Amino acid sequence: MTTAASAAHLSSLPERDGSAARARQVTKAYGAGETRVTALDAVDVDIERGRFTAIMGPSGSGKSTLMHCLAGLDAVSEGRIWIGDTEITGLKDKQLTRLRRDKIGFIFQAFNLLPTLNAVENITLPMDIAGRKPDQAWLQQVIDTVGLSGRLKHRPGQLSGGQQQRVAVARALAARPEIIFGDEPTGNLDSRSGAEVLGFLRRSVDELGQTIVMVTHDPVAAGHADRVLFLADGAIVDEMHNPTADSVLTRMRRFDGKRTS
Numbered sequence: 519m520t521t522a523a524s525a526a527h528l529s530s531l532p533e534r535d536g537s538a539a540r541a542r543q544v545t546k547a548y549g550a551g552e553t554r555v556t557a558l559d560a561v562d563v564d565i566e567r568g569r570f571t572a573i574m575g576p577s578g579s580g581k582s583t584l585m586h587c588l589a590g591l592d593a594v595s596e597g598r599i600w601i602g603d604t605e606i607t608g609l610k611d612k613q614l615t616r617l618r619r620d621k622i623g624f625i626f627q628a629f630n631l632l633p634t635l636n637a638v639e640n641i642t643l644p645m646d647i648a649g650r651k652p653d654q655a656w657l658q659q660v661i662d663t664v665g666l667s668g669r670l671k672h673r674p675g676q677l678s679g680g681q682q683q684r685v686a687v688a689r690a691l692a693a694r695p696e697i698i699f700g701d702e703p704t705g706n707l708d709s710r711s712g713a714e715v716l717g718f719l720r721r722s723v724d725e726l727g728q729t730i731v732m733v734t735h736d737p738v739a740a741g742h743a744d745r746v747l748f749l750a751d752g753a754i755v756d757e758m759h760n761p762t763a764d765s766v767l768t769r770m771r772r773f774d775g776k777r778t779s
């Protein structure tokens with residue numbers, strides 16, 4: 519794609535129907551020669567808009583690599599990726615940085631909040647950096663959805679782990695990204711706080727129409743999703759709609775059985 523064509527794509531409005539993200543024949547290899555590892559092997563995937571998708575699979579199956587490639591944090595070796603109707607494979611670094619800033623939200627296992635800023639300052643920080651004014655009505659709706667109204671002036675050190683992750687969820691939602699990627703977003707939380715944060719992610723999909731993709735090891739977390747993609751050896755080997763923690767656990771046990779047999 520030429521630079522002019524890419525720029526035209528970037529300035530176009532996000533497509534409201536179709537996929538929020540798409541991968542076609544994506545292969546990602548690390549290293550070369552004898553140390554070469556194929557982390558993703560010709561993966562095709564469509565991430566549905568306004569839905570909550572979980573990515574699961576055994577350790578080393580390629581979950582984080584798939585998420586990083588879809589989010590434009592890591593370059594693919596082969597294949598093509600789109601966020602909305604913008605193809606990100608082939609974008610120059612500057613265009614990719616702008617696209618990530620404008621269209622993608624991230625929630626990581628470590629909450630990544632700035633300790634010197636209070637909750638609301640952390641939530642609006644990405645928009646402040648981008649020179650964008652927050653939409654106050656939307657911001658209020660997001661803050662209400664994640665239940666932070668009484669904690670806005672608190673600094674991260676004055677908040678529990680679950681509350682800090684709720685700030686990180688609100689920060690991701692506040693800019694109305696096309697898609698939010700979460701890498702083990704409840705991995706550092708006790709089960710009660712984890713359940714709360716998952717409940718807020720669920721509400722942001724149901725009530726705010728957000729699209730979320732989450733990598734997780736936890737069948738209970740995956741049970742909050744609409745759809746679970748199962749990876750093994752760098753390929754999507756199965757998927758499940760309307761999962762429950764039990765159905766996901768049963769599916770994951772088949773991987774364990776395969777590994778130990």
Ligand SMILES: Nc1ncnc2c1ncn2[C@@H]1O[C@H](COP(=O)(O)OP(=O)(O)OP(=O)(O)O)[C@@H](O)[C@H]1O
Pocket residue numbers: 548549555556557575576577578579580581582583584
């Ligand atoms: N930077 C890298 N350099 C070399 N190999 C890598 C790199 N990152 C990942 N890999 C390899 O690619 C494969 C997939 O890794 P990835 O982290 O995507 O798996 P995962 O399913 O997220 O694993 P986990 O559940 O343990 O976090 C693994 O074999 C891993 O060792």
